[in-house]
Amino acid sequence: MAKACAHVMPNTYHRLCTWHIMQNAMKHVNNLSRCTSGVRSVLTQFMDYYEEKDEFLVAWESMLDEYNVCGHPWLESIFYLRKKRAMTYYKWSWSARVKTSRISETFNATLKDYLNVDHDVVQFFMHFERVLNDKQYKELEAEYALCQKLPNVIIPVSMVVKA
Numbered sequence: 001m002a003k004a005c006a007h008v009m010p011n012t013y014h015r016l017c018t019w020h021i022m023q024n025a026m027k028h029v030n031n032l033s034r035c036t037s038g039v040r041s042v043l044t045q046f047m048d049y050y051e052e053k054d055e056f057l058v059a060w061e062s063m064l065d066e067y068n069v070c071g072h073p074w075l076e077s078i079f080y081l082r083k084k085r086a087m088t089y090y091k092w093s094w095s096a097r098v099k100t101s102r103i104s105e106t107f108n109a110t111l112k113d114y115l116n117v118d119h120d121v122v123q124f125f126m127h128f129e130r131v132l133n134d135k136q137y138k139e140l141e142a143e144y145a146l147c148q149k150l151p152n153v154i155i156p157v158s159m160v161v162k163a
Contacts, residue, residue: 016085018047021078028074047085
């Protein structure tokens with residue numbers, strides 16, 4: 001997918017999904033003997049915390065030594081892919097702070113409810129337009145409810161109710 005994105009949209013930056021990386025971490029780092037939850041929480045820091053490359057590299061080496069995981073194949077592979085997942089390497093690219101592909105996966109699941117493999121291109125776009133219209137309608141309903149309806153107040157304090 002990364003090669004296709006680079007070919008079709010050469011000015012884009014392809015990143016890896018944080019959620020998928022952490023799922024893989026639980027599979028591959030779970031078998032480490034000592035402090036596996038610590039390693040996973042440290043990996044999360046490497047996704048978001050370090051802004052400078054030197055700081056990132058020093059912290060990575062420190063983590064490998066601290067948890068005695070030098071040479072761990074999955075950690076080596078994820079380090080090799082650091083430019084596609086660590087904020088220090090993509091901080092210059094605009095991403096709307098989207099870190100996972102869940103939005104895409106949710107939209108794909110929604111499309112499956114409307115589409116059929118037997119549809120030709122015209123039918124596909126007709127159904128796709130219907131998907132978009134339904135999503136826009138739901139968004140308008142939510143916006144109306146937000147602006148026009150009174151919220152349910154859980155705390156029965158008169159000041160909160162009047163606000």
